[in-house]
Every structure is written in structure tokens, then in C-alpha cells.
Amino acid sequence: MDKNIEIKICMGTGGMAAGGKEVMAAFQQSLNEAGIKAAVSENCSVHQVGCRGFCARDVLVDVVINGEKTTYQYIKPDMVERIVKEHIVGGEAVQDWTVKEDYHTFHEKQIKVVLADCGEVDPEDIDSYISREGYEALKKVLSGMTPEKVISSIEASGLRGRGGAGFPTGVKWDFARRAPGDVKYIICNADEGDPGAFMDRSIIEGNPHAVIEGMIIGAYAIGAMQGYVYIRAEYPLAVERLKIALEQARQRGYLGKNILESGFDFDIKIKLGAGAFVCGEETALIASIEGKRGMPRPKPPFPAQKGLWGKPTVINNVETLANVPPIIRNGALWFARFGTEKSKGTKVFALTGKVKNTGLIEVPMGISLREIIYDIGGGIEGERKLKAVQTGGPSGGCIPAEYIDIPVDYESLARMGSIVGSGGMVVMDETDCMVNIAKYFLEFTQAESCGKCVPCRIGTKRLLEILSRITDGRGRPGDIDLLITLSEDVKAGSLCGLGQTAPNPVLSTIRYFRDEYEAHIYDKRCPAGVCKNLLTYTIIEEFCKGCTMCARVCPAGAIVGEKKQPHRIVQEICIKCGACFETCKFKAIKKG
Amino acid sequence: MQETLQRILEEYRQNEGNLITILQSLEAAFGYIPEDAVNWFSEQLDIPPAKFFGVATFYAQFHLKPRGRNIITACCGTACHVKGAERIINSLTRELQIPSGEDTTEDKEFTVEKVNCVGACSIAPVVIINKEVHGKMTPERLMKELKRLKKGK
Structure with a gap:
């Protein structure tokens, strides 16, 4: 029975939150305990892998026997023993726990370039990356491509910045390449501040070497000898894996002096962000690396001319850099095949x-x-x-x-x-209120505005005040037009991208959901049933069985009534938390 | 305290640090930025304390007051927001009776703070309890965790 067995356990932030570490320990213990390794094969290994995207199903586990992969979902440590016994030893997959059709439809329409190796390679093992063509692109670049050739390849691929603005990466590199000066820098922007986005974290957690390789190639192209990864301190696992990866890359000679005997020197330092959304903006990020308050400055001069410590600097986002090695390996045309005319890849x-x-x-x-x-x-x-x-x-x-x-x-x-x-x-x-969403984003941008320029600092504050009074039921006629005018002014007058885009959530929700704003202002009604001050919860007497569940979950003690008798909500005490609404099994609580 | 400060100063000199790296080291060592520590560094480096506080108050990571023994961080990212983060935060502040305008209980056992996004949106809503990420959180599960923490003291 000589089987080649590989067990891959998802250990991104999502996988760990679901108990990935414990599952991995259970596999190791279970395999050792029963002497399975000796019984089935010497070639039995348990690996951690990064995020494969479907975190809601964690812990996801791949069991690969002689190249044949079975994926299990929602795995807990106590399920491991059965998998080992029936599948690894017995050869029969535990069908109850394997992924079903929907797991495959989730992946069917996806094309993985950046995430191709996430979920496949062990992020803490450089050999795992190398075995999947890792650092081949760097070798190709250093053994025969001029910096100009690298830049023209990236330009030809049509790659545009993945951090938000969509500026062509090759053009940015070219600016920095042409900028006069011997000292230049490349910075990887891993200060992923947008709430609701986590691809940069997952890429670094799942395949840190791809980002490092992309950065080395970028450095070679522009002529930089020092690079920085500016990464959020809120991503401890990504930071840890990046540190390990950098150390391994140094040991193998991919970083440091005379990389791969080419005469090219380059190294990378990690700079931890200290928690300011505005630092995603290039000039603010540079100020933060220099140890200052992260406030943006007017452009030009652009960072490619005058950046970190006054030197030409390129700042690329994590996902952008992770696209570089596959583009170099497979060619610009291969990459340009994906996507649309102006948005490639x-x-x-x-x-x-x-x-x-x-x-x-x-x-x-x-x-x-x-x-x-x-x-x-x-x-x-x-x-x-x-x-x-x-x-x-x-x-x-x-x-x-x-x-x-x-x-x-x-x-x-x-x-x-x-x-x-x-x-x-x-x-x-339909249960989400668009005015509330606009207010949510304005709360965010208002708090994160650095305060340097007036339109952003005061404009976002006033926008938030108007949105707050609308959601509180104190909206006035004319508020919608006021929001639009003020939004346009903030967009036009702000210094950096934060202020210039902060009104977008307001403008787009007014554009498409004006009726919802009007309902709040004129009818004092929240159609989605979200805005607390516009809500009342009441109990429909004929449906109420007097089970007392609602009274028990009510944190304010606002629900009164005898057992088995219809209950009543005392409106003066009710805090409108909705706990009763969610608890009632008889649909006896009305929201509106 | 003196020894720790000395160590941080040496690290600063060796690694070509800056104000942010000093403040990060202080935060790591003490859990907040003690005023005395800032004054000491200010003298050592001949940088006015206002510069330190200017940087410290700019970034969310730095705290000027001591924090609780247990730190509960509620994610307020968009995905968590639409999946009920507010209910979770409300249930926390209510249960722990945190005075309004404050983030720490009077006995310094618990600090409740909000964070913009921890990037675990697919398991929203997310709460981090003493650095451990908990996904798909509900007020009920959170109350159980609180009980466990209270017993553990």
C-alpha cells in the first residue's frame, strides 16, 4: 500500500477562526496515533495552505491521495478521526462531509491568476512556491531582460493598478525609471483600508512569495535597491507570514546583494501601519513611513518624481504586484487575453x-x-x-x-x-436601508478625514449631520438638494482621493434610491425597516401565544404580559433593538 | 519602566526608527502610551512632546489611556455592518455597563473597541476577543464568551 497522501488545511484568518489549527493538530495526532503513516505510506504529509476563497465553509480540508483530490467542508477536530479511518486508511471518502455541487459552481466561472496558488502552496515554505514555478519569472528577468523590456512587457499586458485608481502599472514604472537620481524606492501598499475588502490580506497570507517576487521585478525595472511593504497592523497573520517569506527569500539569494549572481542588489523592509485609512493615499503613506502624521500633500510632484525621502518612488498595491510574476512567465499577450479592451486581466x-x-x-x-x-x-x-x-x-x-x-x-x-x-x-x-448605508460610509470617511483640507474635514462632517437627521426622522424639505450641492463641492475642493470620493456613496444612493430618502424626510418612514427612530415594534395580539420568549430576550425589560396571555411592548422603554422580532416564532411582532 | 524605555531607545537607534516606531514599541510594552514615557523620550531625543502626541493622536493604533485586561474588538466593516455589527456592539456595552463616552469598564477588566475592518468579511459579523478571531458572531454566543472570560479572572 504505497500511497502518496497530502492533506491541505485552510489556514487563512478565516480558516483559523473556524479552528484550522485544531483540525491540523487533530490530523497530525490521528495519523501518528494509529501508526497510519507507517501503515499506508511514508509519503504522507499535512500542510497548511492559504485562503482558497470560500471562507464561509471553513475549515476546508483537501485530502489528496495519489493526485486525486477530495475536499471536505465545515470540518471540526472531532470529525478528523473518521476521515482518517475511512478515507485515508479505508480508501472511501466520507461522503456526508465532502463539498457538494455548490462548492464547484462557486469556482466554475472564476479564472485564477493571482489566486492560482492560494490554497495550494504552503505560505510558510518557499520550496512549495518554487515547485509551482515560483521565482521563475525573476530568473527570466535577471538572465536576459533589460529593465526597459520588463516595463514594456507590463505595459503591453495592460495591467492597471488594483488598489483603486486603475493607473497603468507599466506607465508608472516608466515614470520612475526615467526620473533622475541614483536612489529610488518601491513600496508595496498593503494598507488595505477599505472596509469590505480583504484580497490583499488573503494574497499575503496565502502566497507571500508572489508579492515579493513581483516587488523584486518592479525594483529591477525602476532601478530601486530598497523596498518597503507598508502593511496594516490589523493583519497579524499576514505580517508574520511575510516576515517568514522575506527571511527565506534572503537565504535563497532572491533578496540581498548580487541577486542570483546578476549584480542587482535589493532588499525589503516591513513597515507596520498604525491605523489610518488615509494612509492608503500615496503621499500620506510616504509621510507615515517617514514617521509623521499620515497627511497627503498636493501632487505634482508625483511620488515617481519625488517620493519617499524626496526620492523617486513607485507605490504598487499587493494584488498588482502579485500579477507581475505570471505576466512575465506567460507573456503579456497571455494576460491581455482576459478581460475587456481597456481593463485587462x-x-x-x-x-x-x-x-x-x-x-x-x-x-x-x-x-x-x-x-x-x-x-x-x-x-x-x-x-x-x-x-x-x-x-x-x-x-x-x-x-x-x-x-x-x-x-x-x-x-x-x-x-x-x-x-x-x-x-x-x-x-x-431589501432589508438594507440605502440612506443608512450612505450614513455608514460618511461616518467612516468623516472619522478618517485627516483634517488637513477644509472641504473634506468640514464637508464630510456636514454631510454626516444631514444624513443623521434624515435617518433620525428630523429630515427637512430641501435636504436632498443640499446633500447633492455639498457633495459636489467636497468632490471638487478636496486635496486627495479620500475627500474627492467620499461623497460617492451619498450621490449614488440619491441617484438610484431618491424615493427612499423622500420616504425618510416626508413620511418619516424607513421602507427597509432599519432606521431605529423611524421604527416601532408592536405585538399583534391575535398571533401572540404568551410564550414569554420575547419578554425574556428583551434587554430593556420593555415587554409585559402574563404567561399564555398576549404580551405588550411598552413603547417608552423599548430601545428598538429588534431582539423580540427575531426571537418570536409566531410572527406576532410587527415592525414598521 | 526605565529599563524598557532604554531598550526601546536602543532599538530606535539601531534600526533607524522614527516617532511611529517608538510609539509602536511603547504601545506593545505598556498597552498604551504613558505620558511619562513620552516626556522621557522627548528629553532624550530633543523632540518636543507635542510632536509625539501629534502622531499618537493621528493613528487609531495608539491609546493614551490604560486599557482593560481583556480586549474585545468589534469589526465595523461594511459586511459586518449589514450583518448586524451594531446589535453586537450594543449588547456588549450594555452587558459590560461601559460608561457612555468610554471604552473600558471601571474595574479595567474589559475594553470594547471598534475597528474599521479586519478583513474577515466572509465570516461576518466578526469579533476579536484577545487577539482571537471569532466569525459569524451572535449576541448570544458573545454573552457566553463574556461569561467564560469573567470566570477566568
């Missing part, structure tokens, strides 16, 4: 919110929202109605359900008043 999106299958997906640019939501996402949770899709985080907008057939690329989303942004995609259903 694939894009990773974080599909979250009210869809059935939440997770990280990678799709060709130009795919429709419908395919993403219904084919990959499996449709809306609880068979409710789709209302809107929020893309691009606080800088983006809400696209209403009637437009879900538009292609997802930089240009189309911009025409809709939204952006691709870093790739957050939050699906909302």
Missing part, C-alpha cells in the same frame, strides 16, 4: 453581504454582476430580493438591482457612479 473581489456564498473570488474583467451574484454567489440569502451592490468601499457607490447586467470593469462602474476600487463587493437586499 482578472480582478479579485471580496464578495460579501447578503449572498449565499461569501468569499474571495477572482474573475475576468468584464464579467457581469449577475454572474457574480447568482452563479458564483449562489443568489441572495433567504431567497430575499436583491436591492443593490456596493462596490469600491467608502469611495464607491451602490449599483441598483436593475443594472446588474453591466460588465464589471473600470469604465462601466465609473459610468454608474461607482468604482472598481480595491474590489469590495457588498451585496444588499
